[in-house]
Amino acid sequence: MRDAPATPAATLSRARQIAKSAGLRYVYTGNAHDEPGQSTYCHACGARVIGRDWYVITSWALDDKGCCRSCGARCAGVFEESRGAWGARRMPIEFGLSR
Template sequence: MRAGLHYVYTGNIHNIEGDTTFCPGCKTPLIVRDWYQIKDYRLTDTGHCPQCQTKVAGRFQHFELNQQFGPRRIPVAMHMEA
């Protein structure tokens, strides 16, 4: 946290608690993962918590829970803003 990493999750292992993304405002579980499987997805299409409307940092889009995500790479362009 002191290094500025606020939304890190374990990934690549079976660890539901460590793989889950929680709302920074109300601590509601928003994205529940188990390894590569997304078990629950509660973010709005704009990246807000449906409980308290807190905006979660990240890149989000519409996601259907019944989609098969699986172990695959997805390229994401990243840049720093001043």
């Protein structure tokens, strides 16, 4: 895959729109700077409830029960009370094989 050309951002956005028009609620673009396409929106009112720009959480509009702060609709998922601060740090991991 390293020698294949990158998928154009417009293609990712179009695929996201097709999935949303088919009824999927939570569809994201990935591996591209596309904050609108990487963010989570309330299915009831359309407000942005979690803003994302790659690994950075840019906004958080969920209450402590995972409900939209604009309309109160429950958003699917398991959420913390407040947004995390992970950022773009990468942490090394190791996989060990049990012998």
